[in-house]
Amino acid sequence: MYAKIFTPILFFCVAAIAFADHVEMLNGTTVEGMITGQDDRFVSIDVAANGKTFVRKYAIDRVHAVVQAGKRTIVTPKNSDEKVGQTLELTLDQRIAEAGRTLPAWWDDTKLDIPPTLDLSYPAPVPGKPLPWNNQKNIGQFVWDIVNPNPGRWRSSGIRLFHHLLELHKDDPTTLQRVRNELGMMYFRFEQDYARAAYWLLQAGADRPDFPFFSAVPLAECFWKLGDKPRTLRQLETVKDVSPGLVKLLASMGETKQALDAAQKLVAWNAPVGYVSTGDVYRVAGRNKEALDAYAKAVAAVGGNKRLERFKRRAEENILGLKAFEMLDLSKVADGKYRGESSGFDGPLHVEITMMDHRIADVRVTEHHEKQFYSSLSDTCRQIKEKQGLRDIDATSGATITSEAIVNAAAKALTRH
16 A cells, blocks of 8 residues: 655755756757767767756767757758758647657656556546546556655656556547646646647647646646746637636736636636636736735635535635735844744645855745645745745645745744844
């Protein structure tokens, strides 16, 4: 049996390396990583494998082209139409296609790891008839219960599994659509590999208004992360239903009015959810007084409804975190370690921050009870360290509450100096 309880846990928040570059070899193979240097003899590229980063050098006469920061540059021509140094600015579609036709750099070092009892036929769920819970047989339950809470299994038991299912169900269009959608969401949630995520979500059809899964907003976020705001807005026009994810994306794009309009629709549907989303929009926009007012309305709207207590707790924690944030002045924080606590989705979450020379030297989550946290633990800590503060921290999609808890705990920690 796999362990389901994994707290307390010491989770070091290190920067995730988002590899989007690659080297195209003359023999047709592709090496993905982060290009770090090129001279008249070698191309150097950092490649991730087994949780570590390795530097690889390739002789110029073996390299056809390098793709870096959305540009493809010819190193050794293959035909008379190409010239050394010729550079082509890749369109968004080309960047997505480039990612989709290659496998991640870690692929060869990660083997498929699934229980032999797993039902690889991947039957579609029947409305109103949930499957008996068996996380060693049912793929959806295996992913939810075993893969999602365990980062060490995200690649071997998650992404690898769904690539395997692509081949098994290549002649079954209905199942193939579900597989492609879930694979895209895994690249989105686990890896923050937005180009590959967009590729598989587009293959599934997430850009169509009649798409049956909740992946239209994540696809739009992929376009946003890849730097195409107009494409993002066009994708959002296909979304029928308002959701907290839609509100969050609009807010992060600076579309405050649209985000507030969408949040108001959420208020009409579910007041606590809508007011929390409204507060989040104001918080992102730096309008803290209005954010506090919205969170207070969320607390009042819950009343004695036990089912909505989580939203009340979240709003209360956001109020405390925002008040602490307003008091924060890193120049007055002495060297040392500071600890804070906040409420996550599934329980208390603890953060420790190390200060050196009035700068944030390290951020880590020391204990948590979250299960569906995706990349929020590493991503949120990385942003706090990189931005040297708590302003403009982009909550991780699919784990917004966990991200907010980390920010709130960090704010409390740093105001206890």
